[in-house]
Amino acid sequence: MSSVATAAWVDVPYAVDHRAASYFRGGFNSCAVRGDSLYVFGDLETLHEFNFEKKIWRVVPWNGDAPKPRQGYAGFHYGDCFYVFGGLTNGSIERDFIQYDFATRTWSVVVVNTGIQPAVICSFATVLHASSMYSLQQGQAQSVELHKFEFLEDTEVFGHKNLCMRYESFKALIQAEEQGSHSPRIEITDMSRATFLLVLGFEIESLKQLCANKVRNSITVETAADIFKLADQHRAVELQNECAAMIMANFEVVSKSQAFQDLLLNNSSLVLKMLKPN
Structure with missing residues (x-):
């Protein structure tokens, strides 16, 4: 471990689980942090976890077929999965892109929708930014190539x-x-789904106000009860208050309408709330 404060490398003491003794020959293994743990996939077909608090290594359990052991691959954590891309197995280049799902404890092949896969896929320098993985590697004729893989939700x-x-x-x-x-x-x-929904939240409030203004022009003695109920369903407070004022000002007529009778039958608490003096 490297300490930024002291600008020095120090050994991290740890207890080794005899079932999960970390077997790495120092062959360019990648790692990623998830929560309080560091995850490494390397010389064995196992994903290893090192817990920072407990100082313990362990083998992460999995179901189904595990990927081939390898070195020089791109390994990173995104969402709730650990990804392995490319690498070398006994000198042979692997061209697969696989993921370990922590929720289901299974390895599976990543489905790539579009784009051209890098020609050489080993000895990466990789970084994850937002919803994209960037990899820097040596290309043809000693050139340096930067590739981007974007995750779509x-x-x-x-x-x-x-x-x-x-x-x-x-x-x-x-x-x-x-x-x-x-x-x-x-x-x-x-943009991500979460960001899109946040944007919609602001836009929907604006749209709701536009709709309320449109409906407000149609409030009459005949429609007041129906619009009052609709305004309550969509939490349009100002529109609901205007309907309540119309109903109270013309209660003798409105109370005899079918819409008001239905409202009284199906949502009497709402009617009582309207009739209750402030």
């Missing part, structure tokens, strides 16, 4: 076309679909 966020049409980029894609393209999804590649 491949999760769906459903939205109505009428709402998506408000955005020029979505509008263009939807119109292209109507003209002959039949892609069932719009790919969002420049």
Whole structure:
């Protein structure tokens, strides 16, 4: 271990589990940190874990077939998986890209959608940034090549076309679909799902206000009870208060409407809340 404060290398004491004695011949093994542990895959077909607090090495359990032991590969942690890319096995170059899922304890092959795989895939310098893995390696004729692999979450966020049409980029894609393209999804590649949902959170509040303003113009004695219920469902407080004011000002007429009777039957607590004096 290297200490930044003292600018010196020091040995880290540890207790070796006899079932998981770390067997590394110093052949360019990669490692990655997940939580309080360091993970290394190397000269054996096993993934090793070193716990920083307990100072203990152990073999990480797995199900199914494990990848071939190797050196000089790119190893990194992303999401809840440890990834192994390329490397050397007894002098032969491995061209596989595999992942260990900590949740299911299984190894599997990573499905790559597009792009050209690097020609030489061993002796990497790799770094993970945001949702992409960058690798720097020696290419043809002693040149240096930088490659990027981007992770796509491949999760769906459903939205109505009428709402998506408000955005020029979505509008263009939807119109292209109507003209002959039949892609069932719009790919969002420049942000994560979590970021996209946060953005939607701000936009939805703005859209909700626009809808409330539109509906507000249709509040009448006949529609007040229905809109009151709708406003409650969508937490449009200002719209709900305006409906309540309309109902109370015309209670004798509104109370006889079918919409109010249905509201009283199905959501009496909401009616009582409206009738309760402030």
